[in-house]
Amino acid sequence: MDDYLVTVLSNIGMISFIALSAYLLLITGEISFGQQAYFGLGAYAAGAATAMFELPIWTAILVGSSVAGLMAMVVGALTLRLSGLYFSISTLAFAEMVRLILLIVKVQVEVDGEMVGPDGSNGFHDIRWMFERDISLTEFMFMIYGLLALVLIALIWMERSRLGMVFRMLGSDDLLAEMQGLNTVRYRILAAGLAGGIAGIGGALYAHFTTYVEPQFFNVMLGVHALAYGLIGGLGTAIGPLIGVAIDLGFLEAVRFIQGYRMIVFGGLVAVLLILMPRGLLDEERVHRLKTLFSRRNHAGARGP
């Protein structure tokens, strides 16, 4: 595979994490414009872990994910009483706050005679784990997709579990959920933390893939795209947002004649889809229909001669 293809596929994989993060909140009925903050926190925390403290990569990813997840739980607890538009605005405000703080934070340590660490608006350079370990782009891509598969399997398992049912109840009517005796506060904070943690894994991978991160990358456009992926691909299954990412970064990026018009096409696509299919391509109803179709086929096959 050539490097270009590997890079495009890796980007699709890494951005899928933030798409899944936004998706998880969407099914609980919350629209967050701020998941880029957790992607960014994950990137900085994991980058610091390997570049500044020379920790192993898996520890770094765990650190990035935990920092992002814990921060998301704190923000989730603070914004519990907000709903709808007010919640969305507060997530955006927090994300911008994180970005602006990262623009001024300068914490560097000396590693092998060089100063390494976040350097305010100059970004965080020399996250060189891939070079030091002589990891190829292709190998890293497999790492990305391995982790993505794990997260996806966990999410699909969760959706079938009691927790997934609770999350969908919150999305449909959280007062009614509370009236069934569910501690909705606890579940909201849990959803925020899981979503933050998933975005953090994506950020951690991103920092090591690009070897360099800067606060500017984690601006609101990343968060808006993350939301759009779920809304395009569908909110009926965790595979939905991945389809959204593949359409945007795979198809639109790769088709040459759209180059330069990508954002226009993407914006138009989002608008048309939201009118025609408000809950995306694979919404709950289509997922249900596909499932029954699939199980019926299996059934017929089992009964066949």
Added chain:
Amino acid sequence: MTPVLEVRGLRVSYGGLRAVDGVSLEVRHGEIVSIIGMNGAGKSSILNAISGIVPPDEGEILFDGESIGGLATHAIVARGIVQVPEGRMIFGTLSVEENLRVGAHGRGGFLLRERTRADFGRLFPTLADKLDRPAAGLSGGEAQVLALARGLAAEPRVLLLDEPSLGLAPKLAADVFDLIQRLREQGLTILMVEQNVGRTLALADRAYVLESGRIALQGSASELLSDSRLVANYLGMSSTSSCNTT
């Protein structure tokens, strides 16, 4: 006998407008107690204050003699006070069975007990064979019955019913009242809010008549049925309004 549920001097207001103005009432074990009154009299506000959905300005709410004021809604449900809210509130994206499991969640993690399942089949035969269907596809009457069944799956000690017959066709409303009658025979304690005064008093042991947030009349159902003020204001009105002469 000490009351299971007791409300003392309850005051509730919304943005300075007083909806409930000093209401005291009690529900004893195994009773059906009804709160009747016009739209906006404050009936639902009382139930919502008991359920911890709206914070009262003043007053005490006692359950088994213990104050439950200030507890979160889910904690009140956990103690055994379950409300079936007005308006056929069900989770449309979940299946009928999942809706029931949601109700039963406090009693062993979303699993329906065999007894609950058997009760369900007996009490709600029309729903029993639609268990795997999405709840969004149910008719209004079925949705109301499902909401009731979900409340029962929680095995409440006190069931709060908010307008269980509102907006239902007469035949369905009659079914719902029959169902409540059967629940009463099982010994369930119920506090219900209803606009259908005649039906309610036929069912209830006692009732409170609420006017502008205050209790205007109270007594046993039979006393109230023979009270000329109640008959003139409520039963009279409901019969004339149904003939469109008001």
